[in-house]
Amino acid sequence: MSNCLLCGNQVRDSLRFANLFSVTTESWLCTSCRAGFLSAENKQAGNMKAIFKWNEHAEHFVERYLNMQDDELSKCFCVEVSKKVRPKLAYLSLSEASQQILVAAAIPCVILSEQSQQTEIGVFLMCSAEKVQLAKLSGVHGEIVHVLVLFEEELSCE
Numbered sequence: 001m002s003n004c005l006l007c008g009n010q011v012r013d014s015l016r017f018a019n020l021f022s023v024t025t026e027s028w029l030c031t032s033c034r035a036g037f038l039s040a041e042n043k044q045a046g047n048m049k050a051i052f053k054w055n056e057h058a059e060h061f062v063e064r065y066l067n068m069q070d071d072e073l074s075k076c077f078c079v080e081v082s083k084k085v086r087p088k089l090a091y092l093s094l095s096e097a098s099q100q101i102l103v104a105a106a107i108p109c110v111i112l113s114e115q116s117q118q119t120e121i122g123v124f125l126m127c128s129a130e131k132v133q134l135a136k137l138s139g140v141h142g143e144i145v146h147v148l149v150l151f152e153e154e155l156s157c158e
């Protein structure tokens, strides 16, 4: 038995039973919380790919994760993240919070000072707002071949 990391309700047995047949054996969110996160499936721009759309659920998650230092929450999306990363690629994260998510999902990750050995690297962002920081990255030696964003904000004014 486990409890949903977001609302504390019990994660139902039926859900866990269904998971026996998929890649993962563990579900950290209840069905109703999980349903609040909408897939950004068709969103791909160049080498950049988003996993979820930005909505109020995403906003609450990020707020709680960052402000309450709730490290447990880094596990919430490890299934989704590990499905979207490229195999054999190490990912660079721009903050400790996003690195924590990679670690929870057992994705190979690198930090800026240690990535000089890589010829190709990926970048993992929690929100697409971090793209601004990405543009400032001057210390990257390898080629950034994949940018994975957990939550993609909608471009509201264009």
Ligand SMILES: [Zn+2]
Pocket (backbone or CB within 6 Å): 004, 005, 006, 007, 008, 009, 029, 030, 031, 032, 033, 034
């Ligand atoms: Zn829940």
